[in-house]
Amino acid sequence: xxxxxxxxxxxxxEALIKGLLNSKVLSPDKIIAxxxxxKRLDFISSHYGVKTTEDNKxxxxxxxxxxxxxxxxxxGKVLNExxxxxxxxxxxxxxxxxxTTSFITKCIRKRxxxxxxxxxxxxxxxxxxxxxxxxxxLNNNEKIQVKSIFESVGIVEIVENEHLLDAVTGLSGSxxxxxxxxxEALLNGGVKMGLSKELSFRIAxxxxxxxxxxxxxxxxxxxxxxxxxxxxxxxxxxGIHQLELHGFRGAVMSAVEAAALRSRQLSKGG
Numbered sequence: 001x002x003x004x005x006x007x008x009x010x011x012x013x014e015a016l017i018k019g020l021l022n023s024k025v026l027s028p029d030k031i032i033a034x035x036x037x038x039k040r041l042d043f044i045s046s047h048y049g050v051k052t053t054e055d056n057k058x059x060x061x062x063x064x065x066x067x068x069x070x071x072x073x074x075x076g077k078v079l080n081e082x083x084x085x086x087x088x089x090x091x092x093x094x095x096x097x098x099x100t101t102s103f104i105t106k107c108i109r110k111r112x113x114x115x116x117x118x119x120x121x122x123x124x125x126x127x128x129x130x131x132x133x134x135x136x137x138l139n140n141n142e143k144i145q146v147k148s149i150f151e152s153v154g155i156v157e158i159v160e161n162e163h164l165l166d167a168v169t170g171l172s173g174s175x176x177x178x179x180x181x182x183x184e185a186l187l188n189g190g191v192k193m194g195l196s197k198e199l200s201f202r203i204a205x206x207x208x209x210x211x212x213x214x215x216x217x218x219x220x221x222x223x224x225x226x227x228x229x230x231x232x233x234x235x236x237x238x239g240i241h242q243l244e245l246h247g248f249r250g251a252v253m254s255a256v257e258a259a260a261l262r263s264r265q266l267s268k269g270g
Contacts, residue, residue: 001026001145005063007056007078009035009044012095013069015123017048019152022126034059060085065145068094068104072266075099079107086112091142093149095119097169098266101135101162113137115146118165119153120172128154131168133161166267170260178255183208 004026006013013033020026028049034056035041041052053059060066060082070078075096086092086108093115094104101114115138119130130150134143143158150156159165183204190200215222230237243249 001148002064003030003062004065004067004149005059006033006067006069007059008069009033009040010069011124012119014044015153016067016149017044017050019126020149021048023152025148025152032059032062056082057085064089065091066093068092068096070096072096072099076107079104083108086110091115091138091146093117093146097173098263100267101133111137113142116162116165117150118168118173119150121176123153126153129172130154131157131159131165131172133159133165166263167260169263170256174259178252179208
């Protein structure tokens with residue numbers, strides 16, 4: 001694996017560093033990160049032993065795989081700063097939501113190997129879902145290397161159509177917030193019915209975690225699991241009836257759609 005540089009040392013960058021080190025894909029001396037915050041760099045350096053710098057150009061000069069872990073509204077400025085140092089051997093990997101590969105190529109002003117990735121926040125506990133799109137200039141070996149970076153923090157899927165990343169953003173990018181709201185609603189329901197906040201929190205979170213684990217590991221379709229739990233005239237079907245009356249599934253579908261459409265707007269500069 002080639003050396004990896006991260007421009008931006010926020011939480012997602014930290015997750016990737018943690019995953020790469022834990023999985024032994026790379027050793028600390030093969031990673032360098034830059035950030036505008038010296039405090040943040042000191043934290044990353046002391047906790048993970050990787051090299052850090054406040055100079056983005058130093059990251060580009062010393063690495064072949066460069067991860068742009070910056071906010072979408074600052075990526076243009078960063079690309080303008082480093083464009084002169086990009087050569088055909090370097091791979092630019094962007095995790096900025098809504099930023100297209102064509103935008104990155106336009107900013108760099110040269111044909112470059114560019115990867116666009118939509119990770120999500122569960123990567124912070126190495127249980128993320130990352131979806132990758134490669135522009136045509138990467139070869140198979142390079143794709144495998146990039147894929148291994150994100151496999152260190154969870155599962156990886158690849159799409160051949162970049163436009164699908166807007167739907168991915170609405171589903172997995174925004175999804176953790178929707179799931180968090182559902183957990184909050186579950187625990188509030190428990191509190192309403194007399195449980196302590198602490199007990200309700202533990203039960204609600206474990207219920208969601210366990211259900212996801214069951215669906216994944218047993219290969220059960222969610223609809224099948226729902227039917228297994230729903231006894232005739234029982235408690236579960238009564239609750240499901242209330243969810244259906246209040247448009248639960250439709251609301252969730254609309255939330256994913258709205259987030260995806262907003263991602264599409266951002267991709268077009270809206």
